[in-house]
Amino acid sequence: MTVLIAIPARYASTRYPGKPLVALRGPDGDKTLIRRSWEAAMTVRGVDRVVVATDDDRIKAHAEAFGAEVVMTSAQAQNGTERCAEVVQQLTGFDVVVNLQGDAPLTPAWFVEDLVAGLLADPQADIATPVLRCDGRAVAGFLADRRAGRVGGTTAVFGAGGRALYFSKEVIPYTGKTYGTAEPTPVFHHVGVYAYRPAALAAYPSWPTGPLEQLEGLEQLRFLEQGRKVLCVEVQARGRQFWELNNPSDVPVIEAMMREMA
Numbered sequence: 001m002t003v004l005i006a007i008p009a010r011y012a013s014t015r016y017p018g019k020p021l022v023a024l025r026g027p028d029g030d031k032t033l034i035r036r037s038w039e040a041a042m043t044v045r046g047v048d049r050v051v052v053a054t055d056d057d058r059i060k061a062h063a064e065a066f067g068a069e070v071v072m073t074s075a076q077a078q079n080g081t082e083r084c085a086e087v088v089q090q091l092t093g094f095d096v097v098v099n100l101q102g103d104a105p106l107t108p109a110w111f112v113e114d115l116v117a118g119l120l121a122d123p124q125a126d127i128a129t130p131v132l133r134c135d136g137r138a139v140a141g142f143l144a145d146r147r148a149g150r151v152g153g154t155t156a157v158f159g160a161g162g163r164a165l166y167f168s169k170e171v172i173p174y175t176g177k178t179y180g181t182a183e184p185t186p187v188f189h190h191v192g193v194y195a196y197r198p199a200a201l202a203a204y205p206s207w208p209t210g211p212l213e214q215l216e217g218l219e220q221l222r223f224l225e226q227g228r229k230v231l232c233v234e235v236q237a238r239g240r241q242f243w244e245l246n247n248p249s250d251v252p253v254i255e256a257m258m259r260e261m262a
Contacts, residue, residue, distance in 0.1 A: 002048045003116060004094040005041045006071070006087045008080035009034050009063075009102040011056040015151065015247060020059050020102050024251065026258040033245055034059060036105035038068045043109040044098075046116065051091070052102075053083045079219035081194065082205050088198055096120070097201055099194040103245045106257060111191055111235045118162075118233035119195045125231035126200035127223055129164075130191040131156045132235055132242060136179030139187050141253075142171045150247055154190040154218060156232055164230035167218050191235065192244055194220065200228065 009020040016022075020034035031039075034052065041050045052063040055075045063070050071090055077083040084099045096116055100107060111130045119128035134142075138153075145152030155172050157165045166172065167190055179185050196204075200223070210225035212218075223230050241257040243250060 001046075001095045001120065002093065003046060003096045003098060004087075004091060005044065005047050005050045005098045005100050005112070006053045006084045007034070007037055007041060007051070007100050007102045008073075008077075008083040009037075009052055009054045009056075009059050010077075010083075011054075011059060016245075019245065020054075021062060022245070022251065024105065024245075024258070025255050032062065033105060034063060034102050035066050035068075037100065037102045037107075038063065038066070040105055040107050040109070041100050041112075044112045045109065046113065047098075048094070049091070051087065053087050055083075078209070081196075081201070081219045081222075084194075084196070085201050085205050088201055094198060097196045097198055099196070101192040101244075104192050104242075105245070106240070106242050106254065106261075107191065107193060108235075108238070108240050108242075110238070112193060112195075114235050115193060115195045115233050118231055119197070122161075122229075122231050124229050126197055126228045127220070128195045128231040128233050129156075129220060130193055130235045131158070131188040131232045132191055132237060134185050134187040134189050135181065136183045136185060137181045138189060139171065139179055139185050140181075142187075142189075146171065150249065151217075152246060153244060154192070156188050156190040158188075158232040162232045162234070164220075164224060164232050166224070167216070167220055169216055169218070188232070188234070189242070191242065 023030045073086040213221040
């Protein structure tokens with residue numbers, strides 16, 4: 001079994017232009033978001049190759065300067081999955097392709113390792129993605145983002161065998177309850193990582209963008225709208241905090257989490 005990790009990174013983000021090159025201050029000094037994401041990918045066991053996938057020469061030059069391999073993709077890619085599909089047109093022969101999105105530098109290595117194992121154990125799944133049970137603090141953060149009009153993390157609901165039912169930028173399922181800071185909740189945070197079977201990934205750009213994907217702006221909904229099985233793999237935080245960089249306001253949140261984990 002061979003595994004490729006591709007880290008999609010684009011400069012022209014609608015919500016946060018230039019996001020991959022934003023500096024994050026941690027105990028080890030200032031490093032850019034894309035560098036921290038690449039360093040996280042390099043700690044994953046059982047991976048044969050890690051590449052940064054971008055259409056931007058600034059990101060390419062920066063990534064190569066810190067030692068990353070870069071695959072150039074087109075500016076027409078609508079999302080990270082389409083960018084990964086372009087990567088496998090250039091790099092073939094892998095059994096699993098992992099999309100480790102470049103805005104999640106706190107992704108623990110075992111999230112990806114468990115994800116790959118989950119996909120390989122379910123031959124009916126075309127794609128697998130991790131979900132993390134939220135504690136009360138995480139749910140409160142999501143709700144605060146929504147009240148402020150910010151798009152924060154994505155939540156997921158799934159049925160028997162981990163089969164995904166829906167993903168949303170709203171907080172689902174509705175519970176109508178206030179939780180204690182460390183109290184477990186029935187809300188699952190969708191972690192922005194995907195493991196694909198190469199055939200499904202290659203087919204993805206040919207499928208039309210459906211109404212749910214358009215409304216939510218979530219690339220994984222295209223698989224659901226095509227009737228494909230998306231496997232949700234529950235992962236464990238093991239005391240680690242997880243947060244994605246979606247908005248400028250997330251920078252100090254992530255920096256604080258890095259200090260706590262030091």
